Amino acid sequence: MSTELEDYSHKRLNILTGEWVLVSPHRAKRPWQGQNEAVNNEKRPTHDESCYLCAGNTRINGEINPKYEDVFIFTNDFAALQKDSPDFSVNDGLLIAQSEKGICKVVCFSPDHSKSLADMDANEIQKVVFAWQKEYKDLGGNDLINYVQIFENKGAVMGCSNPHPHGQIWSQSTLPNEVDKKNTQQLNYYQKNGSSLLGDYLAQELEKKERIIFENDAFVVLIPFWAVWPFEAMIVPKAHKSSISDLNEEEAYLYAEAISVLTKAYDKIFNTSFPYSSGIHQAPTNGEDNSHWHFHMSFYPPLLRSASVKKFMVGYEMFGSPQRDITAEKAAQMIRDLV
Amino acid sequence: MSTELEDYSHKRLNILTGEWVLVSPHRAKRPWQGQNEAVNNEKRPTHDESCYLCAGNTRINGEINPKYEDVFIFTNDFAALQKDSPDFSVNDGLLIAQSEKGICKVVCFSPDHSKSLADMDANEIQKVVFAWQKEYKDLGGNDLINYVQIFENKGAVMGCSNPHPHGQIWSQSTLPNEVDKKNTQQLNYYQKNGSSLLGDYLAQELEKKERIIFENDAFVVLIPFWAVWPFEAMIVPKAHKSSISDLNEEEAYLYAEAISVLTKAYDKIFNTSFPYSSGIHQAPTNGEDNSHWHFHMSFYPPLLRSASVKKFMVGYEMFGSPQRDITAEKAAQMIRDLV
Ligand SMILES: O=P(O)(O)O[C@H]1O[C@H](CO)[C@@H](O)[C@H](O)[C@H]1O
Ligand SMILES: O=P(O)(O)O[C@H]1O[C@H](CO)[C@@H](O)[C@H](O)[C@H]1O
Numbered sequence: 001m002s003t004e005l006e007d008y009s010h011k012r013l014n015i016l017t018g019e020w021v022l023v024s025p026h027r028a029k030r031p032w033q034g035q036n037e038a039v040n041n042e043k044r045p046t047h048d049e050s051c052y053l054c055a056g057n058t059r060i061n062g063e064i065n066p067k068y069e070d071v072f073i074f075t076n077d078f079a080a081l082q083k084d085s086p087d088f089s090v091n092d093g094l095l096i097a098q099s100e101k102g103i104c105k106v107v108c109f110s111p112d113h114s115k116s117l118a119d120m121d122a123n124e125i126q127k128v129v130f131a132w133q134k135e136y137k138d139l140g141g142n143d144l145i146n147y148v149q150i151f152e153n154k155g156a157v158m159g160c161s162n163p164h165p166h167g168q169i170w171s172q173s174t175l176p177n178e179v180d181k182k183n184t185q186q187l188n189y190y191q192k193n194g195s196s197l198l199g200d201y202l203a204q205e206l207e208k209k210e211r212i213i214f215e216n217d218a219f220v221v222l223i224p225f226w227a228v229w230p231f232e233a234m235i236v237p238k239a240h241k242s243s244i245s246d247l248n249e250e251e252a253y254l255y256a257e258a259i260s261v262l263t264k265a266y267d268k269i270f271n272t273s274f275p276y277s278s279g280i281h282q283a284p285t286n287g288e289d290n291s292h293w294h295f296h297m298s299f300y301p302p303l304l305r306s307a308s309v310k311k312f313m314v315g316y317e318m319f320g321s322p323q324r325d326i327t328a329e330k331a332a333q334m335i336r337d338l339v
Numbered sequence: 340m341s342t343e344l345e346d347y348s349h350k351r352l353n354i355l356t357g358e359w360v361l362v363s364p365h366r367a368k369r370p371w372q373g374q375n376e377a378v379n380n381e382k383r384p385t386h387d388e389s390c391y392l393c394a395g396n397t398r399i400n401g402e403i404n405p406k407y408e409d410v411f412i413f414t415n416d417f418a419a420l421q422k423d424s425p426d427f428s429v430n431d432g433l434l435i436a437q438s439e440k441g442i443c444k445v446v447c448f449s450p451d452h453s454k455s456l457a458d459m460d461a462n463e464i465q466k467v468v469f470a471w472q473k474e475y476k477d478l479g480g481n482d483l484i485n486y487v488q489i490f491e492n493k494g495a496v497m498g499c500s501n502p503h504p505h506g507q508i509w510s511q512s513t514l515p516n517e518v519d520k521k522n523t524q525q526l527n528y529y530q531k532n533g534s535s536l537l538g539d540y541l542a543q544e545l546e547k548k549e550r551i552i553f554e555n556d557a558f559v560v561l562i563p564f565w566a567v568w569p570f571e572a573m574i575v576p577k578a579h580k581s582s583i584s585d586l587n588e589e590e591a592y593l594y595a596e597a598i599s600v601l602t603k604a605y606d607k608i609f610n611t612s613f614p615y616s617s618g619i620h621q622a623p624t625n626g627e628d629n630s631h632w633h634f635h636m637s638f639y640p641p642l643l644r645s646a647s648v649k650k651f652m653v654g655y656e657m658f659g660s661p662q663r664d665i666t667a668e669k670a671a672q673m674i675r676d677l678v
Contacts, residue, residue, distance in 0.1 A: 002427065002429055004425060004427045004438065005429065005436060007424075008421060008424035008425065008427070008438060009419060009420045009421050009424060009438070009439050009440070009441070010427070010436050010437060010438045010439050011436065011437055011439045011513070012434075012435065012436040013435040013436070015433050015435070019516045020515070020516055022419065022420075022439060022515070023436075024419040024420065026421065027417055027418070027419050029417075030417035033500040033501060034495060034498055034499065034500030034501075035377075035495035035496065035498070035500075038374075077369075078366055078368075078369035079366070080348065080361065080363040080366050080655070080662055080664075081348045081361075081363065082347060082348050082365065085346075085347035085348060086343060086347065088341065088343045088347070088349070090341055090344065092543075093539070093540075093543050094354050094536070094539060094540040094543055094564075095351075095543065095564050096351065096352040096354070097344060097349050097350065097351040097352070097362075097564075098349060098350055099343065099347060099348070099349045100348050100349050100350045100361060101348070102348070149655060149658055149659050151654035151655060151657075151658050152654065153651070153653045153654040156373060156374035157374065158651065158653045158654070159373060159374070159651025159653040159654075160373065160653075161372040161373030161374075162372060162373075168654065168655070170655050170659065174350070176359070176361070176655075176658075176659030176660040177358045177359055177659070177660045177661075178657075178658055178659060178660070179658075179659065197433070200432070200433060201432075201433040204431075204432050204433055204434065225433075225434050225436075277653045277654040277657050277658070278654075279654060279657065279658030281658065298658070300657055312492070312497065312498025314492045314497045314498040314499075314616045315490035315491065315492040315497070315498075315507065315616040315617075315618060316419070316488060316490060316507070316509050316515075318490075318517075318616050318618065318639055319488055319490050319515075319517055319518075319616070319618030319620065319637070320488050320509065320515030320516070320517060320518065321515040321516045321517070322516075323419055325419075
């Protein structure tokens with residue numbers, strides 16, 4: 001790697017969004033005098049009577065969860081998107097709005113309240129992957145739905161209101177901003193080069209080996225060159241797969257293994273249950289040709305220096321560009337050593 | 340206003356960035372079981388011996404602050420951007436990076452450690468505006484600098500590491516992402532219509548009056564139609580001014596008054612010193628014709644339901660689009676009632 005990238009402020013291009021991240025490697029040394037996050041390393045019970053996601057418990061709307069044994073999915077009781085709302089639009093000069101319909105679901109990863117993905121083995125996580133595949137197919141098959149966003153908020157610091165292992169799916173009629181950007185960048189590249197943008201990028205990374213954390217026969221875990229969050233990472237299939245639908249059973253297992261390896265390593269960085277938001281970006285379900293898409297799962301963890309000191313994406317980051325101190329290469333090395 | 344906007348999920352277009360925000364008005368009622376922020380309403384002393392921003396105190400690098408009486412500015416001791424780094428770039432296939440130079444400063448608003456902008460009167464804030472004007476001109480006049488980002492992180496929850504009233508200026512060689520987007524949108528509109536995008540928008544808002552919080556002879560404080568944060572607001576000059584340099588002394592006072600009115604109202608919403616990140620977006624200092632720019636100052640406050648419950652921009656928001664529950668119109672009404 002160019003040693004200048006290790007010493008001097010620079011910006012790196014995110015080839016998937018077309019946006020830049022400011023990197024200030026020299027700044028990793030500044031002292032921290034700001035807010036510390038509460039750390040909760042308390043062991044949770046395997047079943048919590050007051051948890052609305054535990055098997056057999058009653059949710060706020062009165063429904064009773066089944067006595068599920070692995071994965072359990074239900075429609076979000078406080079969904080941000082509605083299925084049956086009217087169609088409308090506002091086109092009043094510079095006031096522009098459109099109705100947006102959708103379906104939101106909650107995906108419990110395990111009945112065991114005490115676990116997180118990091119505590120589950122690849123066989124258990126494979127069942128979560130199967131559930132995602134089914135939802136992507138079913139929701140995507142609905143005429144109303146043109147994009148299915150699968151994500152997880154883990155940890156109180158990431159706005160997660162319940163520690164029970166779970167993620168969410170928000171599916172909707174139009175492509176959200178971030179997906180729209182990645183759609184454009186991948187399409188332009190595919191039309192120009194006839195190959196997958198992320199596939200070609202992966203080939204470069206596998207040769208350099210500077211940002212690789214782990215690989216198996218079907219997947220690579222790496223820190224992207226343009227990572228924003230201190231320990232941001234990405235899981236990418238080696239083959240050009242547009243969505244998780246393209247994975248067979250064996251590949252679903254290898255995907256689960258990649259998730260397992262990364263989340264376990266994360267927990268070791270600061271010896272704490274590592275908070276993050278993760279999400280899968282993949283082909284829209286709009287019936288168009290989406291062969292330019294190469295699906296990938298990203299992890300955005302906020303912690304920076306310890307279990308209680310996070311990176312704040314505030315003033316400059318909100319008004320200018322995202323900014324990071326520790327380089328992608330240093331972060332990759334740290335996590336690789338913990339795998 | 341279309342009553343559908345009050346009841347059903349929809350998306351609104353941010354005309355300045357070209358991006359969308361998802362609005363879920365029906366969701367404002369969901370219960371909160373997640374993280375509560377620490378609230379610190381403790382009265383601070385007017386001078387704190389351990390504060391590195393107070394007058395006469397010694398900073399970490401050994402420099403001693405002068406016994407300043409109103410505004411004090413110095414170069415950031417842990418600057419994210421460096422002035423004297425070498426020029427370099429990486430153009431290695433899909434790995435793309437460029438050196439980025441810049442100058443970062445800290446702006447103390449007052450020697451009084453106990454205050455915030457909300458506790459200062461318009462005459463005191465006017466001195467801050469004068470200081471911003473001088474820095475915008477001086478930094479912008481430097482050949483190295485093509486954009487000057489003025490911002491403030493207020494409150495521990497916004498990553499502010501010192502409660503002493505202060506903001507920052509990060510100035511740099513290229514336009515950061517958000518500025519670049521707004522540059523394009525304003526330029527396209529200006530070329531097509533021969534008028535200011537924000538000026539024309541303002542005319543619509545002043546007629547509708549649904550989202551206006553306050554106005555004086557030169558400025559309007561409003562909640563933009565596309566606001567993302569629960570109580571996000573914007574201060575816009577009525578006349579088409581490209582930057583704060585275009586303000587005369589009287590206008591600088593009226594700008595200070597607008598800041599004063601908004602920050603005081605904010606503190607009343609939850610009866611707490613209201614955290615936010617604020618920033619001024621204005622004409623780049625790249626020597627080009629920037630007459631399409633209409634400067635504005637935005638406030639992004641995170642609190643949602645109380646002094647201790649904030650809105651988390653996490654999973655869906657990071658991977659999809661920003662999302663809000665309470666509508667811009669409701670928020671405007673709440674703040675207007677507190678002015
Ligand atoms: O410069 P400070 O106040 O130490 O740092 C704060 O503001 C910076 C600019 O928005 C951010 O990069 C930091 O994450 C935040 O903690
Ligand atoms: O749906 P939850 O877990 O209650 O809510 C959490 O995730 C949502 C989707 O990212 C966010 O909109 C909320 O701000 C966050 O608190």
